[in-house]
Amino acid sequence: MRLFIVSKFSPLPIYIPPSLPAIPYIQRDDSCFEPLPPSHPLHPLHFLFLLSQHSHTFNNSPPDIMRAASFAGVVPRTPPRSSPHAQTQVMSTPLARGSSSQVDLADNHKVADINTYLEEDIKDRVYLDLEVFLKLVLDFGDAERKKKETKINNVMKNENFERVWNYYRGLCGLGSTTEKGLYEPLLKVIETAMKRLFPNQQPFTHFNEGDKFILGSYARRKPDLPALRPIFGLDCQTAEDKLTKVHWPMVEPFGELKLTPKQGGKRTGFALDWADATPGETPQAVTAPATQNRYNLRPRSASGGSLPNAFPTQSHTRSLHPIPETSTHAESKNEEVEAGKKNKKKGNKGTKQKKKTLGDEMEPEEENLLTKPSDRRLHTLLQCAGYGLESLSSGLLRTHTVGFVMDGTFFQLCYYDRSKVVLSKPVDLSEPNSMFLFLATLYQLGSLSDEKQGIFPSKGDGKSLPTLEPSVNERYTRREGGNYTSGPITGDSLVFPGGNAFSGCKITVGKEVFHLGELVHRAHAIIGRGTTVVRVKWNDKDAIMKLSFCGAERTPEEELVKSARAKATEEGHDWALNHLPNILYSAEYNLAGLAEDRLATYFEQQRISYERRVLRITVQEVLTPITDAVLEPKDYAQIFFDVLQIHRWLVDHAKILHRDISMANIMFREKDGKIYGILNDFDLSSRLPPESKASSRQRTGTKPYMSHDLLNPSWVHGHRYRHDLESLFYVILIFCSDYGAKGEEDKLVKVTEPHFQKWFTGSFEDVRTGKISWLLEDKPLIQVTEFFREFGVFYLTKLRDLVIEGHQAKNVYRSAWHKYKNSEKGHKEYGYPFTQVFTETFEWETLNDTVTYEKFRDVMKSFPVRTSSGKWEPFQLTMHYENPLPLNSSDFGPPPDNDTLV
Template sequence: MAEPTTPPPAAPLVLVEHTTPFKKGSGSNQNYASDHTQGDYEAYLKQDVAEEVIITVADFLEWILLAPPGWETELDTQSIVGEDQFKTLLAKYVEVANKETSHRETTMYRPFIELANRCLIDLGLRKKKPVDSDLIFCRNDPTIIRGSDAQRKPDVLNVLMGIMKARKLNIDELLDKGPSEPFYWPNVLAFWEFKRGKTKTTADVATVAKQPSSKSKTKTKAHAPTRQSPRGSTQVNSAKSETSDARLEVTDPSSAQKPSGSDNNDQSVKTASPQIQCASYALEVLSNGGLRSHVISVLVSGKSLELLYYDRSIVVKSQPLDFTDDLSTFLAILHRFGSLNTAQWGYVPLVPIPRPLPPGSTSTFSPSFYDGDELNLRDMTLKLGVIVFRAHGIIGRGTVVVHATVLRAPPNNPGLVNKSVIVKWSWSPKSRAREADIINQARAHAADTNMRRHLPEVLYSEDLDGSIPECHRHLMKHLPDEYEARVITVIVLEVLKPITELSDPNELATALRGIFKCYRWLYETVKIMHRDISVNNLMFHRVGEKVYGVLNDFDLAVWLDGENSTSRQRTGTKPYMARDLLDASPPPHRYRHDLESFLYVLVFLTCKIKGSRLARWASLPMDDLRDAKIATITAGFPPAKDEFRAFEVEWIRPLRKLFTTGTTNQEDYKDQLAAAAFRDNAPPPEFDNATLDGAVTFAKFEDILASIK
């Protein structure tokens, strides 16, 4: 029997992921979505930054930039600001920054870069002739950064001098123009985005608390000051959002360098808002910059700056700082930027930092990103191969799935050496049950060998608590209500095939029926609810000539007899999420929601999606997607492909009727409640919301699935 393989999912069917009983970020919304417009892209970025935490510059310096206690007096800043060269460079920048409307923001780059690089020398952080490990400031705009399908071109970058040499660039070349040989997302330590005008000053804590906006869709919480910064009080403007684990990827295979302002894809982000624009750059660093725990960057508006921070749990920014006035704090920021090591910049040492691409390399993301690298775990060593999947989002697990070969096996399973496996790493919420534990306990309950064949097999798992960055620990400590603690979890699994490879209708029906029976067994017998039924999570393998469908990916699964998920995540993969779960305040996740997801998966597998209204489901915002699904459930789905006509007649239409009947039952009950309240009558009998008053049940679902033999 040939060993099963897990190639990358077929493009037309790979969509996205999403999770959160409390949040709505994009990390869970989208997995492999493609061909989205910039408007779609902006909508998902808005989810990630919908709630952000605002802290003082002083707190940002200590919690995120890791400035030591007493940093305010530690640096000899007076001798630097008193130098004639510093004064001259600062005056040049101030002169340009004061011309708020008559000059383009590009005129701000050179004087700022010259000032910042000079400060690094004066602070003793680099020599006049920098060495490979020195951090430098350089212009990037209008050159598009390589290593992603998204066409992004941040204004100014921090990179290491060694990267400059690898690209055959020098500092002087990057004062008035972007690099002739583009940088690569893994090269980017930080970005500095420049805007004309002044940053709007953040409201006082008391003002925010007294004047909540009735129109705002984003909740705003005021926190008591934790300390005083040199320029003001601490305020936290809480805003968190999360979703499952994926996102969209904008594709535009155009040239690597374009005139500033000519790139429609990047320009449309720039016209949205500085917040969204900066988030789009952070998205690329986290998704395409290697294994990164966080991103630190800066938004400069004239003479004011805001420090920015993004990780898988939170978006943070500092209060505005007039850095041309508060020079001591500005120099402290530059000192910390020049002092951070690679781990403090967010590079996780689990895998090697990606090597610089040679000049002339492709501009798009390569699935061979980690190919040939070794992943060393406590009891296992793996040689990595091509990427099967990577999440594209800010808030979320940041999941990466890679083919691998076992070089060193655990002592209890030496036969794994030289075997092909799948390795998955992700930033899992510490409040969640471990995926490996859930799968292993489910398999332990399966006395029937055939049921185990519908479950994935965990070969190894490990939580890397030692990889939690210091800045994460500070945020957990100081922002316990806003920050969701996460840990890198690595799980090694058997290799499976995606359900999309099954083209024979009878085999597809057999696989799907087996997956449904497994789901029902897990729910009724093992008391596990999967909560993420999607095309990407349905797999299969063959035992002899027989096909077995496999219910994969238990990241969001919960025990029914324990607490429902304590992770701040909405549950499900967005295009397949049940209508109710797309509400702004979703109800508890019930098994009928997963059955509704099963129906959507069936439609995407067997119907003519291309060119239909369903093709846009992956890119719609939550509220629009809910409306679209309500309309589709009522009006019907696109016709089935010719070879899958039986699925439309025998499965899709009858299953859809279960949900339309349930919706009618729900609306009738609401009418009865309203009438009883108006007439002052006794309310009607309690509605069975779990099954929509008996309309959607396991038994009815299974009877329908038995119709195709």
């Protein structure tokens, strides 16, 4: 008999040989067992404790294997070797619903890669009845309805409109009709309606995009019916070839058409998904449950074909969640959907398959291979979320975006903003009242002001949103000839999307006018701050502008930075000023009167979580990212050492904890011939001690650099000082592993296969377990490029050992406590006297004095350099803050207690 213990967060079992006690093993696959290293916290006392603690959970399945679920985080996990993408564990707490600071994915990514974090964004989606959706999102209330009712009714009665609609509806009922065969008939329906709703000039026109990808995004996406404004000068009837030049900043409302299989002789219309409401019920708001299973979508073939026998290459495998069946209650429960099996069929012999560089969306023929309705709904849900993602991350500067889905004659709307995904109830347009709502949607989308459609307006007073004139780079609107004042458009999918999308535009914020240049950064996510960073000219001086949708309850970045700079001046710590950003201007917009404001009020009444956000704009001096210049390795070491020191000074004197140590937030400035490392971006920072009320429902941090404690949904003990130290280690590790020799324009070059790439593209749970696995390896491999070889053994290895020692000490203490409690419980159950007293203590703020500023300082204050004789000698870096104040644990909130250990 084989005996196993399996962490509920890990697929790797701990194998216990029949002869106890003995060395446990880790099962790598069905036939491979590896000894558990002696340094592992489960060896050997801890696994025996687990055995006793969970003996009541053992079952025979199959008879020769017994498994038990252990407490969270004990057994490290590595992704299954059969899949290039790790499986995502579902997280059900509010903290699980996306990160406050999504990393900008600057590499080439497949649709499947992006789906791993889109899944995080769509977990907290909400469903509204279509009429409620129109009222809240498109401002179609009673007054608007009364004003536009006559014109909408006239369109419904129009003979030409009835003819094109009946033709489309008839095609939907034919068994021989394909999805692609409906594109043109549906476009004709929309075009006929729009010409009568807007007889003078149509505000936008939907196109049959066919097989053409929208340019300027990380993944190649092709919505079926994208809409473009007339200013872009494209006409699908007369200049279809120009459609190849469509970029995401040109796309307005998007449309997606589906033709899902009939069930019970009729189509349900649940192309996205919706609550299983009984006939006649109209649920006002339904929140999707958090508990979901996983399944594997059949991937697109490497050759792009859609034949059932196309062999799915590993590089395009997609592992996603199924859509749950929901109830009509505001916080509903779901009936779990059985996970589907991978569908791998061999291709024809001798067929040569071409490897693709980017993952594409499925073709309709491939979607038909998804036999489960829940799988098809999930696919459509992620597909539309992908369009919303690109609209918010690669399109116009905007607060939210709207799209629609047609499933035969059923119509459904979807909405995406920085806090929530909202879906409408599908309605059958064969019903008169439903057709009225469909036409009302087209009318509102065409007549609402830019602000109410979430777009930064090109004209106006700039009170609701800043004005941006023009809304995009003039090269998008002037297709041929003329003199251009803005930079070139680089919209190829292999280039940073829309790097010059707003070059040459003028943005007015309050009474100040800024001229925009090149985009520096744009966050790639739906939920979160949606940060955009762009170079600007202000009063003929170069500066950097940051636009960020922050939680309304967060302390503004400008306030934190100014208070820190004032503290440095007040206490005579002038050195600190060199390591802080200098904010020159700031403004805030509360989004009053927009869809976000109406939704927030409604959700508060319905007791549905929704984070109110404000648009904060800051302008600061130009700083240099560490990846944008080639310095000597010891100069980078000084920058990191400066950041370590200013970070602790902020905690001790300014009483500010940064909470978002990332590569993008470590910069430098040159002054008087010296380089000074700067800790930038205080959007997620908090004052100490923290407020009793959480300032955000999202995690704080950037996923690849976050401590695995914070990635754990069960961690409820706040952001501690040591978490930022661990993040700094990950920044240095990834930076030295990913960047190498000099490149063009005197910049570092990123390696083609980053060693820790899965920490960027994986889900939160994948990254958490991946970090645990890496840290608890016997000898975690430190791989640095040749350019940063000095950061290896004498620097990163020492920092790594401090982090590992701290977490191992934590695991040992945690195991000892659980063993004690288990023994106490056993004695009480049998009435046997229990006299043991638990006397061990643990210092949680520094993990028993292992992860401390002092120990990091002692490692980082000197850097190995090679002399002319070839010998290595320590180079002493500049010390600014040698003697910190004693760390006050109460500044970070209550520490963990023994009964809440995770």
